[in-house]
Amino acid sequence: MDGTPDERGILHFLLTGKKEHYLIEVGEGILFDEDESSLLARFQQEGIDRYALITDHNVKREWGDAFSKFLIRQGLEVSVLSIEPGEHSKTLQTAEKLANQLAEHHCSRDSMIIGLGGGVVGDLAGFVASSYMRGIPYIHAPTSLLAQVDSSIGGKTGVNLEAGKNLFGSFHQPHAVLTDISTLTTLPEKEIRNGLAELVKYGMMLDQELFEYLERTAKTRHAEVFTEWVSRGITAKGTIVKQDESEQGIRAVLNYGHTIGHAIEADSGFQIPHGSAIAIGMVYEGMIAVKQGILNECLWKRQNELIAKIGLPLVYLNEPRHMLARMRRDKKNKGGDIHIVLPKSIGAAHQVNKEYTSPVSEELILECLQTPINK
Numbered sequence: 001m002d003g004t005p006d007e008r009g010i011l012h013f014l015l016t017g018k019k020e021h022y023l024i025e026v027g028e029g030i031l032f033d034e035d036e037s038s039l040l041a042r043f044q045q046e047g048i049d050r051y052a053l054i055t056d057h058n059v060k061r062e063w064g065d066a067f068s069k070f071l072i073r074q075g076l077e078v079s080v081l082s083i084e085p086g087e088h089s090k091t092l093q094t095a096e097k098l099a100n101q102l103a104e105h106h107c108s109r110d111s112m113i114i115g116l117g118g119g120v121v122g123d124l125a126g127f128v129a130s131s132y133m134r135g136i137p138y139i140h141a142p143t144s145l146l147a148q149v150d151s152s153i154g155g156k157t158g159v160n161l162e163a164g165k166n167l168f169g170s171f172h173q174p175h176a177v178l179t180d181i182s183t184l185t186t187l188p189e190k191e192i193r194n195g196l197a198e199l200v201k202y203g204m205m206l207d208q209e210l211f212e213y214l215e216r217t218a219k220t221r222h223a224e225v226f227t228e229w230v231s232r233g234i235t236a237k238g239t240i241v242k243q244d245e246s247e248q249g250i251r252a253v254l255n256y257g258h259t260i261g262h263a264i265e266a267d268s269g270f271q272i273p274h275g276s277a278i279a280i281g282m283v284y285e286g287m288i289a290v291k292q293g294i295l296n297e298c299l300w301k302r303q304n305e306l307i308a309k310i311g312l313p314l315v316y317l318n319e320p321r322h323m324l325a326r327m328r329r330d331k332k333n334k335g336g337d338i339h340i341v342l343p344k345s346i347g348a349a350h351q352v353n354k355e356y357t358s359p360v361s362e363e364l365i366l367e368c369l370q371t372p373i374n375k
């Protein structure tokens, strides 16, 4: 999983699962790779020459129009389907609309869907690919940092229901992931920070070197650094999901910061972005680990300094009892207790007898939520 570069400097990560395996390719400008060994050229040689490019209006403007022209120049047939940007588009209605458009464009099982965009496009396009004609081939082309290091890896697809986020979907692995680092040059700064929050999580739970690299590069924005962040993010998440494709055990570590983070997102009426919410979630969940004697306080402070350096918030002014009520509904809970994944060090998750979640008393959660954080 460590990204062997080929002779042209493109990094290759092979994700092997129980049933399928697929390649993640990472590089600058690889969407527009004309080489005959490029991923799309190889699919073309296998006879796939009809593509449906699913994207959103922002990404279409920045990258999608040029990419579809490029595909046409390569002799491929391309239909471009673009959705409104934003989480509110991740619905069954949008999925149905996209499926109808695929039918209008005569897409069949010989066609390939490419999801070009952030996590919203990826989750939707993957979901549509998993269901249209009972499943057609699919390529992720993630363009946000979050999508490159998180949502394009692991095969989870789906849409939101009124009852909650991501409640309707399936596990469906893509044929390949095409991660073009250059797309990050047009990504708004707040979206970069969103992705960095997930990278801090990987650093804390899995990869001390990544954590230290983030400390050195938190404010840097250039391709070499983006490539290192993305490679290490893919390795961290890829290593976990290949051990636990269906979310039974170790995959829980990817939820660090998310138990309290999800409660913050919901409590704020989704005004606080996901990355900010989990950054604050890591501050409080880290504090729980300190108070339980699992994590050294100095390491918790170091985590918080990194979060602040990135420009993510540390504090959410909340009504702790409302937050607790939301946390009681978390899907990791067992037997009435609130279960949280906790770090034991920088780069290591706390684990007892193969269990990665720990029961935490409501009193301790309330105490932490009421403790002021020094910025």
Ligand SMILES: NC(=O)c1ccc[n+]([C@@H]2O[C@H](COP(=O)([O-])OP(=O)(O)OC[C@H]3O[C@@H](n4cnc5c(N)ncnc54)[C@H](O)[C@@H]3O)[C@@H](O)[C@H]2O)c1
Pocket (backbone or CB within 6 Å): 056, 057, 058, 059, 062, 085, 086, 087, 090, 117, 118, 119, 120, 121, 123, 143, 144, 145, 146, 147, 150, 151, 152, 153, 154, 155, 156, 157, 165, 166, 183, 184, 185, 186, 187, 188, 191, 194
């Ligand atoms: N499937 C999974 O395993 C998984 C994991 C984590 C998150 N997710 C999902 O991912 C979604 C969040 O993803 P996201 O943060 O990428 O949000 P997003 O897809 O809404 O993208 C964020 C914003 O950035 C814009 N954008 C994306 N790439 C751009 C680029 N290169 N240049 C300019 N603008 C660009 C988008 O148009 C959008 O406005 C959520 O729906 C979440 O549930 C899924």
Ligand SMILES: [Zn+2]
Pocket (backbone or CB within 6 Å): 198, 258, 274, 278
């Ligand atoms: Zn997350």
